Amino acid sequence: MKKYYLPLLLMLFSQDIDAVAYCSLRDPVALIKQLYPDKTNQLSIVKMVDDNIRAQVQVALPRNDLHFSELGRHTLYIIMQGKHSLGYVHVRSEQSDWGLVEVAWAIAKDLTIANFAFQRCRSPNKKVAEQQQFKDIFIGKNFQELKKLLHSDGVTAKNAVLKRAQPAPELANVMLRCSLKTLLLTEILWGDELKKY
Amino acid sequence: MKYLLLICLVTSPLLSLADFNHNLRWSVDASARLNHNEAINNSSRIYALGLDSHKVFTSDSGDRGYAVAQLYYTKLSNQIPVPFLFDSKDDGDFIIREAHLNFTDTPSWLPHIRVGHFTMPFGLEESIDTNGRLLDYYHGKNLGTKLDWGLGLNKVTDRLEYNVSYTLGGKDKAKSINGSYAFTGRIGSLSHHDFIIGFSLYRAEIDGINRKRLAIDFQFYWQTWGFLAELALGEDDKQLTQWQQEKYALFELNKTALYQQLKVYSQVILTDKTYQKSIDKLINIGLSYQITAKLEFSLSARFQLNSPDNNNKQELARAQIRYRY
Numbered sequence: 001m002k003k004y005y006l007p008l009l010l011m012l013f014s015q016d017i018d019a020v021a022y023c024s025l026r027d028p029v030a031l032i033k034q035l036y037p038d039k040t041n042q043l044s045i046v047k048m049v050d051d052n053i054r055a056q057v058q059v060a061l062p063r064n065d066l067h068f069s070e071l072g073r074h075t076l077y078i079i080m081q082g083k084h085s086l087g088y089v090h091v092r093s094e095q096s097d098w099g100l101v102e103v104a105w106a107i108a109k110d111l112t113i114a115n116f117a118f119q120r121c122r123s124p125n126k127k128v129a130e131q132q133q134f135k136d137i138f139i140g141k142n143f144q145e146l147k148k149l150l151h152s153d154g155v156t157a158k159n160a161v162l163k164r165a166q167p168a169p170e171l172a173n174v175m176l177r178c179s180l181k182t183l184l185l186t187e188i189l190w191g192d193e194l195k196k197y
Numbered sequence: 198m199k200y201l202l203l204i205c206l207v208t209s210p211l212l213s214l215a216d217f218n219h220n221l222r223w224s225v226d227a228s229a230r231l232n233h234n235e236a237i238n239n240s241s242r243i244y245a246l247g248l249d250s251h252k253v254f255t256s257d258s259g260d261r262g263y264a265v266a267q268l269y270y271t272k273l274s275n276q277i278p279v280p281f282l283f284d285s286k287d288d289g290d291f292i293i294r295e296a297h298l299n300f301t302d303t304p305s306w307l308p309h310i311r312v313g314h315f316t317m318p319f320g321l322e323e324s325i326d327t328n329g330r331l332l333d334y335y336h337g338k339n340l341g342t343k344l345d346w347g348l349g350l351n352k353v354t355d356r357l358e359y360n361v362s363y364t365l366g367g368k369d370k371a372k373s374i375n376g377s378y379a380f381t382g383r384i385g386s387l388s389h390h391d392f393i394i395g396f397s398l399y400r401a402e403i404d405g406i407n408r409k410r411l412a413i414d415f416q417f418y419w420q421t422w423g424f425l426a427e428l429a430l431g432e433d434d435k436q437l438t439q440w441q442q443e444k445y446a447l448f449e450l451n452k453t454a455l456y457q458q459l460k461v462y463s464q465v466i467l468t469d470k471t472y473q474k475s476i477d478k479l480i481n482i483g484l485s486y487q488i489t490a491k492l493e494f495s496l497s498a499r500f501q502l503n504s505p506d507n508n509n510k511q512e513l514a515r516a517q518i519r520y521r522y
Contacts (some may be wrong), residue, residue: 040305
C-alpha cells in the first residue's frame with residue numbers, strides 16, 4: 001500500500017487542474033515571433049486560473065464565463081529582446097459558432113492591445129479578422145476602453161462596432177469578449193509581476 | 198525510477214535559478230480502463246494512477262527550457278496479450294511515460310535539444326498526443342515502440358517545424374539492447390494551421406527487428422470537423438528474416454461539439470504486407486466526453502472487415518474513465 005501514499009497525499013493538497021496531459025503543451029513560438037519579430041526569447045510566468053478568478057471575471061463582465069479549458073494553470077509570456085521586455089503575449093480561448101477560437105494577444109506594457117494572431121480560428125471570415133481594419137477595432141485600447149464597446153447585453157458589441165467589423169460581425173463579438181477577458185486576467189493574475197518588466 | 202533520479206540530478210543546477218514551485222504544473226492522473234476482446238473472448242481491466250508534471254526553467258533573459266515527467270503505477274487485471282512492460286496478465290508496475298528535458302535557450306539558428314524518454318517524432322502522433330487516451334495512431338505497433346530514451350533536436354520556425362531524434366531502442370530501458378537503435382524524424386508545416394502536412398522517416402532496429410518507414414501525414418480542419426490521414430511505405434524483417442514490404446494508410450474523420458466537451462471520431466486503417474493474403478482493413482470508432490474539467494469518459498470499438506490468415510478477426514471494445522486532479 002505504501003506505493004499509493006504519495007499520489008494520495010498529493011491529491012489531498014492539489015488544487016489546480018488541467019484537462020490535458022502536460023506532454024501535449026506547446027508554446028506558441030511561431031505566433032510570438034509573428035507578433036514580435038525582433039524578440040530574442042520569451043519569459044514564461046505560469047499562474048493558476050481557479051474558481052475565485054472565474055468569479056471575479058463574472059463580476060467584472062456580467063453574463064460572461066470562462067470555458068472549462070480556460071481554468072487551470074496558464075502561461076503569460078514576457079517577450080524579451082536581450083534583457084529588455086518588448087511586451088507580453090497571452091493566449092486565450094473563446095467559444096464561437098465554429099468551435100473554440102484561440103487568440104494570441106500581444107499586449108503592450110501599458111496593458112493595451114498591441115496586436116493579435118489566431119492560433120485557431122475556423123470561422124469562414126478568419127481572413128477578414130486578420131486585416132488591419134478589423135484589428136484596429138481593438139489595437140491601442142485598454143480594458144475600460146474595450147468595455148465601452150460592449151452592448152448593454154454584456155456579450156455582444158455595439159452596433160457601430162459591428163458595422164465597422166463587416167462582413168465578420170460575429171467574429172467581432174467573439175474577439176471583443178476574448179480581449180476583455182484576456183486583459184482582465186492579465187491584470188488580476190500577472191499585474192504585480194509585470195511591473196518588474 | 199533511476200532514470201527519473203538521473204533527470205532530477207541533471208536539472209538540479211537549473212533549479213537553483215528559481216524556486217521549484219515557480220512555473221510548475223502538476224496533476225494526479227487516475228484512470229480505469231475496461232477492455233473486451235471478442236476475438237479471444239477475454240475481458241480485462243487496466244488501472245493507472247500517476248503524477249503528470251511540467252516545469253519551465255527561466256532566467257532573467259527568458260526561458261531556458263522545460264521538463265516533462267510522468268510516472269504512473271499501472272495495474273493489469275487479466276490483460277491478454279500481456280504488454281511488454283509487464284510479466285503477467287495480472288502484473289502491476291511503475292511506468293515512466295514521458296520524462297524529458299527540452300533545452301530551448303539556444304541561438305536562433307540552432308535547434309532546441311531534447312534528452313530523455315519521449316514520444317518518437319513520427320506522423321500524426323507528433324502533433325496529437327494520445328498518451329493515456331483510447332484514441333490511438335498506432336505508433337507502438339508501427340514503429341516497435343511509442344516512446345524511447347535518447348536525444349532529439351527540434352524547432353518551430355516561422356514557416357515549418359521539425360523534430361528528429363536518435364534513441365537507443367531499449368524502449369523503457371535507457372540503453373541499447375543487442376545493437377538496438379532508432380532514428381526518427383518529422384518535418385511539417387506549422388501545427389496551429391487548419392491545413393497541416395508533414396513528412397516522416399524512420400530507421401530502427403528494436404527487439405531484433407529492422408524497420409524502415411517513410412510517411413506523409415495530413416490534417417485538415419473545417420469548423421468543428423477534422424480530416425486526418427497518415428500514409429506510409431515501409432519494410433521490416435519480422436517474417437523469416439527477410440524484408441517484408443508494407444503499405445499503410447490511416448484515415449480519420451472527427452467532429453468536436455461546439456462547447457468542446459464531446460469529441461467523436463472514426464478511423465479506417467488499411468495495411469498491406471507482402472506475405473499477407475489480404476489487405477487488413479480495420480475500423481475504429483470512438484468518443485470522449487469531458488464531463489467536468491477533471492473527469493473524462495471515453496469509449497472505443499475496433500473491428501476488422503477482412504478475414505485474416507489466422508482467422509482471428511480483431512474485435513475490441515473499450516471504455517475508460519479518467520480523473521485528473
